[in-house]
Amino acid sequence: MKSLFLLPLLLLTIFVSGQKPTLKIKYSEQLAVFVFIQNLSENHPENVFKTSFQKSKYNTEEYKNKIAKFDKLAIDYSYQFEEFPYGSKVPMQARDILKKNLIETDNLNDFKLRSIGIVPNKTLNDLAAFISDFTPIYNELIYNPNREKFEKHVIDITEYANDHQIEEYFQTGLSFYNSSWDQSVPFQIAFYPLPDSDYFTAQAFCNNFVSAIQTNLKDYKNLFSVMMHEIFHIIYNEQSLEMKMEIDQAFKENKSKSSNYAYQLLNELLATTLGNGYVYEKLAGKLDHNDWYYHEYINLMARKIYPLVKEYIAEKKPMDKNFIDSYIKLYETNFPNWINELDNIMTYRYVISENENDFNTINQLFSYRSSAEYETPITEKNIEKMQKTPLTKIIIVSKNNIEKLKLIRRQFKELVNWKFNSDQDFTYKILLADKSQLIIVNTKKKDLKTLIQSIK
Known part of the structure; x- marks a missing residue:
């Protein structure tokens, strides 16, 4: 298995574990090229993809015009789930559905068939054409020079995931959030290379986690704690309407003047506490002494609530009204002036x-x-x-x-x-x-x- 690699699609199943969630890891060339073109936009900050392209023979008016046209594609449609409490469920985003379909199809024709109706057909055809045009450029400038290191990382990451039973943390999240997941639907994890970088990126949507990983990546603890952080957002998002209403009611009934702003912090706070706190501690054997999150309020509150979250996990208890009341009390007691900052x-x-x-x-x-x-x-x-x-x-x-x-x-x-x-x-x-x-x-x-x- 370690010697078999096929382009454009590298697919490794991490684990299939009975009734537990199934997580799969893969490299999707289609998604990688989509992200590559995004990063070439004039509106995007400087990055390794743009630098590599600008130094290449492809930095011509022809391709710059294509990048400009790609940047203007109308693919950012969305709709709200109106029956859910405000802000408790992420709106449907057409761009995310398109990226999901890029990951889960093997060629651009299948991608178009899967994606018809999400955006106008001309927009969809133009998008597929741009990806086709830039695929050989991406492979020449980015993938092929970094292929050996990247594919070695995919194997190592897969082995690390197997050795540390990462699917157990998915199950932990489902239990804590009192959420659900159809076990027949795998959670797809798509990596692509990020050369000459000292950081990785992370994003989750639908049943997908996407990450650009640096070619010199050595510490998989951080990668998987951040990955689970993003996946916990998905699990929170998939709570039932009944559970969302119970949470909303618990916050509104609480008498504390801080309850509303504690509620606003909840989603990011819990993902940080579970991912950057709990998962990291399990993988490393100790808590991360660095900031768990770059935003001060989330970082500080995550550390305050961590013992309470660990208690609920240890007792296999889902978050409930008592949890919410205890959280609000911690928020108000430790940071009473936050509602004015x-x-x-x-x-x-x-x-x-x-x-x-x-x-x-x-x-x-x-x-x-x-x-x-x-x-x-x-x-x-x-x-x-x-x-x-x-x-x-x-x-x-x-x-x-x-x-x-x-x-x-x-x-x-x-x-x-x-x-x-x-x-x-x-x-x-x-x-x-x-x-x-x-x-x-x-x-x-x-x-x-x-x-x-x-x-x-």
Whole structure:
């Protein structure tokens, strides 16, 4: 088995373990080329794929025009699962379904047959044509020079997964989240090479985990803890509607003023605690002393909740109302001021403004975001849409100030006695009944950045 490698598809089954989830590892040339073209876009930051392409003989107007056309393909359709509580289930993303189909088919004709109806046929045909055009380029510049090291990694990763029974952690997640998985559906793990890099990438969607791995990768503990982190997001996403409703109700019934923002943190927090905490400790024999997550709030809270999560896993108990109440208490006791810290509450935001450029300013000030929605202009209808979400609510007034401020006051019962001077620059913050923060910014002379930074 170790000496057999076939292009364009390298497929190794990690394990098939009775009634337990089946995980498979493979190399998908189609997906790798898709990602390669994405990385060549002018809108993409500098990366090893772009550098290699720009130095090559293929860096011509012909191929640059194809890259530009690829970048404009309309493949980002989505829809919400409206019956689920807000934010508890990831919307369907057409791009993810297309990537799933690239992984799970052996040629572009099968990919097109599988993907008809997801996007318009012309878009689908153009996408397949671009992948076909860039496949020999990708193989010449990226895959073939790194083939030997990459394929050795695939074997080593497969052996590591078998030796450490990685499927057991999938089962641990199913039990803890009280979620389910059809055991006849394998979880596909697709790797592709990332040369001249000191990091790997990770993403999960549907029944797929995708990772670009550096050619000098040596530490599989980190790779598999991050892989399981991403898979735990999928398991959380696949909780039943009944379980989602129970979780939502438990957070809403809790009396703590921190319960809403604790809820917003939950998905990323649990994936970090389970993947970067529990799985890593099991693989390494000790906890990782480095940050478990690059966002301070998730990293700190994951360490606080870790003993509670381990207790539930040890007792084979699924998360329940008692777990949620204990989590909220830990959140409020250890970090009582987090509900006022902008770097935390702006992670989950709904912004309404008269000026779309304000959205760019907000994004620059708070680049990390988990949930973000933007609307213009300030109208009764848009405010009502905002009020249906548990997100931090930011309304930026810059035109017809007195009229807009009066409208805002009418729409929020908490503002019935609010007094303001529409001719002055100001910010106003208040915790609403749904335990989300409302921030009103009135701009006259000062710029938005200055006003936002003045909020206490």
